Amino acid sequence: MNYFSSDFKLGILGGGQLGKMLLYETRKYDIFTKVIDPSEEAPCKIACNDFVVGDLMDYDTVMNFGKDIDVLTFEIEHVNVNALEDLEKKGVKVYPSSKTLRTIQNKGTQKLFYTDHKIPTAPFKRFAYTSEIKDSIENGSLTTPFVWKSTQFGYDGNGVKVIRKVTDLDGLPNVECITEEMIPFKNELAVIVTRTPSEEVATYPVVEMEFHPEANQVEYVICPARISDEVAQKAQQIAVEVSKAIGHVGLLAVEMFQTQNDEILVNEVAPRPHNSGHYSIEASYTNQFEQHLRAILDLPLGNTNSKVAGIMVNLVGAEGHTGNVKYKNIEEIMALPGVTPHIYGKKQTRPFRKMGHVTIVNEDIAKARSIAEEVKNTIKVVSI
Incomplete structure (x- = not known):
């Protein structure tokens, strides 16, 4: 065609x-x-x-x-x-197919899929309603702490909450949900896998994600992840296994935990371009969006290697600011070496809303991380 x-x-x-x-x-x-x-x-x-x-x-x-x-x-x-x-x-x-999306769209179904296909994941329980969780705690079948997740319609940290005591459940929506065992992990990692209808497969390097402790949103994506080659190979292998089992076409972002014992557990997946791949626009030979396009059109996949180390910083709305957006100090970060801002075009900001991201590229990953910290501390997404 x-x-x-x-x-x-x-x-x-x-x-x-x-x-x-x-x-x-x-x-x-x-x-x-x-x-x-x-x-x-x-x-x-x-x-x-x-x-x-x-x-x-x-x-x-x-x-x-x-x-x-x-x-x-x-x-x-x-x-x-x-x-x-x-x-x-x-x-x-x-692409991805309705069958793939049906597996992924509900987090309870997604977790059962991992169990059925012997894909390592954190232990979990399913509940028809959040209100049922207190009964499980009272009868001893569930203990705190754990992670509560709505099975549907969660995004950007919404629909996820760490439950450390029973009263933390108060105010949560009474919806279908899962609870996951808290995993004492070293790192949160992600691998993007691409697959064509002709079953050509390519993986991007493992990235490391640092999260905001309150908003449960990614603050930094670091590529390459600062992990051993052995752990990186294990993460990529498991990501490919997930991709093969789901049989997706296009991009699949596989989010994972690296445990204290260097085991890899799959957290969840997204069947589309993903926040963890934004660094690729500046840092990779073929960025994730071009790769997704190549995949769904069954064209030859591009080179997923990085040209240079890359770090992505999310730009989210500052707390206490709602209204017409202003990117305060953006000129200052643009003066820093290797810095490229991406503005998404949302005219209205609100606390923790994703409004853009900034990519920092550098031959030295430590230097890139230092500049990323400066970017994070300088630019502010505020209301006018």
Whole structure:
């Protein structure tokens, strides 16, 4: 099929920053794109060929959007899977597939999948409602501390909470959820695996993630991870095993824990470009968005090696600031060596909302980490 400067149509469900960065690549190749998002102010609106406002969870909306699309992909998991399944039956290529998304979309189902396929993961329990957890604690079948996770609709740290005492459950939504055993880990790692319909597979280097202790959001992504070659090889091997078991097409970001004994446990996965791969825009030979595009179009995969060490710093809304956004001191960080800011195009900020990211590249990973710290301490995402 001729994808370039042709009548071919690529559909993208979701018009947020991930879609916007994917559109950088479609524009590079002159691929026609149609995007749907619930918000009229979605970041993708300025960069696609055709923009539609609509509810991604509504069956009819997704069906109508996808009926004239050749290949359909998504940048967010919160989409109507039944519609994707029926579009596949009508001949629309959906990557990753509805089957893959159905496995991943619910965290309880995802965890059971790991258990069934002997993929190492933290011990967990499933609950139909959060209110049932207190009974389990009272009868001794569950002990604190543990991690509470909503099985659906969590994002950017929402839907996750560490429960250290029973009263920490107060105020949580009474929804289907899981509890996970607290893992005393050394590092949180991630590996991005890419797979084509022809089953060509490529992996990116292991990255290390540092999280904000309150918001449960990634603050820094460090590539390469500061771990031994042996641990890195083990992490990549397990990521490929997860990818093969799920049978996805496109990008799969596999988040993991490195335990104190250097075991690797899979935390969760995302079947799309991911925050842990943003460093690749500046640091890799082939960035994750181009790679996802190559994969879903069944084109040869690009070189996943890094040209230079890279660190990504998330730009999130400062606490106490809600309203029209201002990137305070952005000129100061742009004067630092190897620094590139990415602004997502969200006009309104609020506490901990992802508003952009900054990549720092340097031949010396320690120097890059030092500059990243300076970036983090200098730029502030505030309201006017």
